[in-house]
Amino acid sequence: MRTDSGPRRSAAGRPAGPQPAKRQAILEAAVAVFLREGYNRASVDVIADEARVSKQTVYNHFGDKERLFIAAVEEERERVAAGFAAGSPYVLGPDGAANAEAYDGGDARAALIAFGHRVLAVLLDERASALRRLVIAEVARHPSLRPACAEGEPQQLVKYLAEMLGRRSSRGELSVPDPAAAAHQFVALVVQQGLYQSMYGTRPLADDEAAAIYESAADLLVRAYRP
Amino acid sequence: MRTDSGPRRSAAGRPAGPQPAKRQAILEAAVAVFLREGYNRASVDVIADEARVSKQTVYNHFGDKERLFIAAVEEERERVAAGFAAGSPYVLGPDGAANAEAYDGGDARAALIAFGHRVLAVLLDERASALRRLVIAEVARHPSLRPACAEGEPQQLVKYLAEMLGRRSSRGELSVPDPAAAAHQFVALVVQQGLYQSMYGTRPLADDEAAAIYESAADLLVRAYRP
DNA sequence: CGCAGTGGACTAGCCCGTCCAGTCCATTTA
DNA sequence: TAAATGGACTGGACGGGCTAGTCCACTGCG
Structure with a gap:
């Protein structure tokens, strides 16, 4: 013993x-x-x-191969998630709040644009895209992968964006009845086409196309939620 | 001879x-x-x-197996595309115009909601989703699949929606500076979360969740583009 | 000494693609 | 009408290739 x-x-x-x-x-x-x-x-x-x-x-x-696969996906998923947080200091500081106001300056449109730019960058990272394709391909036959993606990737980003919208709203700068829903909507607008192209492996969304997407998304929100 | x-x-x-x-x-x-x-x-x-x-x-x-695979995907893709057109009489009639105004009645919000409902139904059809997962999984190793998805699925729907927005705009009912872009945005809003869940094979989006999504999407557009 | 690691052989199984002898059948020919 | 014809189809066998997972004798190091 x-x-x-x-x-x-x-x-x-x-x-x-x-x-x-x-x-x-x-x-x-x-x-x-x-x-x-x-x-x-x-x-x-x-x-x-x-x-x-x-x-x-x-x-x-x-x-066996199955368990090696699960472990590999989990490894890469953590790598990507780490990139979300670490690589984006303005999303969540180490204590979860330090940089929470990094996007509170400037007007709402500019802040949304900067935010959209960042979201696209982390979501369309080549390795993140490859991982997404792999998980989509295999999740049906490897149920253990389910938790790896169930939460959805941009959760943290959405939450932060909701807070930012709430703050601007209470400042009277915008009039957002449901900040959480609005945040989801903004992310959906920004992300949709890029995700589509990264899934199907077509051309990876030129910079000016990306810019057009998040600029018009920002315009839409600002128009809809002007006070 | x-x-x-x-x-x-x-x-x-x-x-x-x-x-x-x-x-x-x-x-x-x-x-x-x-x-x-x-x-x-x-x-x-x-x-x-x-x-x-x-x-x-x-x-x-x-x-060989490869060519059988390509043919099978093409077959199913056509089946899905046929469902887009045939199953949705209000999107395109047989001559491409007969029902073109089917959604012009009522107020803009109601029309958008009905439209969003329909888009979600055709896009989240179980076989369409399975095909999407299969193509995503294999397109990297079977480049012949590329054309099958390059155009993007909802193209036709987006085009029709753009026309509807244009008509309502010229009637003064809305004020939509760029109907095509607005149509893309509406579809992105409606489709994003459902696509995500259908890709990862999680629970297939309950009816009330779907309703909340396209209702708030319609609200957003109507607010942003009120005249 | 003990143990993680090595490298190569080995089993067992799956699957693509081919081959072939023989069946079926619509049409042509006698 | 009856026989001949040739092509589509059948069903089963089989070669060749690849892979998951096991086994084992051996090495190197703390």
Whole structure:
């Protein structure tokens, strides 16, 4: 019976358990291969090669292809989510409020435009798009993926935008009866066409097209909610 | 040298060429199996069985799995597109204009709501959704699918809506500076969340949720474009 | 010494695409 | 009318290729 509570180690040898470095290498290779090939065409041998690891090690760490897949998707999903928060300081600071007013300056239209620009950037990031396509392709046959996407990606952004609209509304700058709904609407307007194109892998939405989209979305909201 | 222009026939035997009935049966089975299983997991043997046809016949008609797949997607795409037009008499009559004013009565809000309701119905049809998921999953590895979706599905609907907005605008009922853009915006508002849920295969958007979506979308446009 | 990791062989299974002998049948020919 | 004809279709077998997952003898290191 073991009495210490530290990491299990035997009488001699390195700290027990699979090596985290190997695990990480396998995960990264798995992400790359699954995003590139999809679940079925991705072969465990290729993943092992690409991770510079023996196939047996892959099975030691993850058990089978299915579980490796789930873990890889989760890994990439966290990477993308981290990009949401970290890469967008004005959305949520570390404490969730520090930069909460970053978009409160200027007029409403300018703030919405800046916000829309940012939303498109994070949503149309190439790896995020590839992950979306992969999950859509496989979620029907791998129900464990469901939680990975059920919340919807832009949740946090919508929430922040709703707060911004609420503040501008209480300042009398706008007249927004339901800020949460309005935020959803703005994000839908901004995101729709870009998502469509990223899903079908057609041309990835030129900068001026994107600009036209979020500018007219901002115009629409400002017109509708002028006080 | 043949002199008649009828279907090729040899000295004896039934009219030459593969039997269209078989071809159709194969196509329908292929659609069913591909939508159900995806490209890789769908096996030609299963499709042949389900079409009550021998595997050799499948290969006689379509050459290989790839071409069968393309043909199946095209078949289903046409079926969905037909549903767009035929099933929605108020969008385009047989001559393209007969019912063009079907939504011109009533006030703008009511017309937009009715229109949004219809758009959601055709876009979230279960088979249409399954086709969308399949194409998204495979378009990267089967470039021949590109044309099948490049135009975007709701094109026709958007065009009609733009015309309706234009008419109401010239009647002074609304003030829509750019009807085409406004139509795109309305469709984006209506469609976004439902598409999202149908892609990820989560719960298929209850009726009251759908109603809330297109009602508030109609409200937004009416507010923004009041004369 | 003990254990994570290696590399390669191996099993078992699936699937595409081909092949072939034989059936069916509408039409032509005798 | 009866036989011949040739093409579409059948059903089952099979080759070749790829893959998931297992096994094992071996290595290197703390």
